[in-house]
Amino acid sequence: MKNSNLWIRTAIILAVTLIGIYLLLGPRGSISAKDFTLAGIQQNLRDNINLGLDLQGGIHLVMRVNTEKYLAKLTQDNQDAAVNAAKDAKLPVKDGSSVVEDGTYSFTVNLTDSSKAKEVIEAVRQKVDLLNWTEDNNGDSITWSLPATAQARLKEEAAEQAMQIIESRIDKFGVAEPTIQRRGTSDSGEILLQMPGVDDPERVKRLLNVQAQLSLMAVVSPPNPNLATYPTKEAALQTIGGKETANRKVYEYTERDDSLDSSQNPQERPKQWIVVENPPIITGDQLRDAQAVSQTGNEGDYQISFSLKPEGAKKFGEWTGKNIGNYMAVILGDGTTFEAKSVAFIQSQIFDQGQISGRFTQETAEDLALTLRSGALPTEIEYLEERTVGASLGADSIRAGLTAALGGLIFIILFMLIYYRGSGINAVVALTLNMLLTMGALVVLNATLTLPGMAGLILGIGMAVDANVLVFERTREELIAGKAVSKAIDLGFDRAFITIIDANLTTIIAGIILYLYGSGPIRGFAVTLILGLIINLFTAIFVSRTIFMWLLERNPNKKKLSI
8 A cells, every 4th residue: 555655656746747847848839850859949948938028138118108298188178078068058158278287287168148157067067077177167257177186096097097008009919928017106107118029119119109099980972982082181171161170070081092903013192181070970999809901812901800899889880871872981090190091982781890991011900900909098108218128138147047046056966965965866856856847837827037037946946955954854853863764754754844834835925925016027036936935845745755755665674864
């Protein structure tokens, strides 16, 4: 029975070891013979372990959400909405004004008849969200102001919203384990972004800055096939009285020429302008998904296929059902500049799907689809700090870290072999397995190995040795007390067990706190330390004891132990 138990323990150790080796050094996906050559194993190791910014290079950005501009825009938008709400209600409103400076955000609606002030206030309340604003009726004008507490709350909300959108865009960018976190005080609006393995910071900044606002708008035009376009913006404006109005807007439009095949050079299309109806049929906040797709038979020409949320699909279906034969424009903008990317006539009722055409390249189509999926930023982003960490610097960090780890490991191995003699071999086997399984666990968790993470790995080596030292010293004490070798080993493990559990558990708790409340590099340190300590409970107790059990199995009457 005892022998059967020993074989079960051995099978468990062998299975765990083989799994760890495969996770760390094995190929992913299809397997070929070259995967098991020395070069193949080295490549597998590089592919399996995610390296952090400090080890493989990448970009480091510190950005700030311009919350002051956000509040200024909110104030201006509320002013316009308040004036329009009063005018729609046929109330005596003259004009509006706003103040957005020195921490003051307020807007005023001026009346031509002060007796109608209460009616104006009621009309504005029905159409404008003024939950955060204080109200002051001055008789011939009404002023809404944003208190300091509300300003702080709205700034915090804008910064959080921006960080969520940035995180969504970066996650879809395909970077392994980016670091995205708030920095500075709660109202500073600062965000730290680190992206390992990325060497094009300008593309990242373009992706983050673009607002990508989408609107589907009805075109003011006769029905198909007579799309009304104008050669200049001025010509388009003349059709609506010389200037844009609240319900008529003019946008630039470049007509597609689908007769060109992929072998021909794209010809420069003449710019045109169209007039559209405002407000839009639907906007980008009702978008459910967007993907870049290649045009059939033309790999160099991409378009964006999108789908709508149920509420947007219902509105879109109702409008298209009533406007068969009319034109609709897809308007895209970055918050300041807008353009009609495509114009289509409605052939039949459409509900939840559509396409944006515009001769996109693959990269621009993918970036645009990504930003449409993640939504528009609440305001613009300013860059306070930008650093690019080169791959050579990362290689130096890896070299230094490996040198430190190997140096510490060699020193510990020599110490254990000299001080504990034959039993030191037991500790070395357990220690080597601990490192192997810790690295394998990093692969399973898809965690990122950073320079602080390597420090956590080295500290884990010391903790693993500490557990063996506790067992060996207790075993020595029992041997000195006259116990038999088998009894001394059993007592050594049993009496050191609680101490090992206590030491590892308290350090694991400290590591969890570091992970929960620490920044990126500190979390990397915590991850490798926690994994090493958990695995240490297996290697220092289960594996090490199994090795002693095999030793006694071969020589049950052993009188001396090399320890």
